[in-house]
Amino acid sequence: MITTPNIPDPDAFYAALLEAQDGLDAAATADFQARLLFLLANQCGAQDVLLECIAAARDSAEPAPTKNHTP
Secondary structure (H helix, E strand, C coil): CCCCCCCCCHHHHHHHHHHHHCCCHHHHHHHHHHHHHHHHHHHCHHHHHHHHHHHHHHHCCCCCCCCCCCC
């Protein structure tokens, strides 16, 4: 798994990603992101790398806020 920056122009990529989602509601955005994820995963094609990426993304996710139950 490559963890160092590997996109030649990350700012342009990010701008294109945002533009592709412009005007989509939350459900359409989620659908777009899922389709994009599967297209990119298919380009990679290496199951072991994909599973490493899933684990790394999950490990770096912020935990959901806990509800404070005060009596």
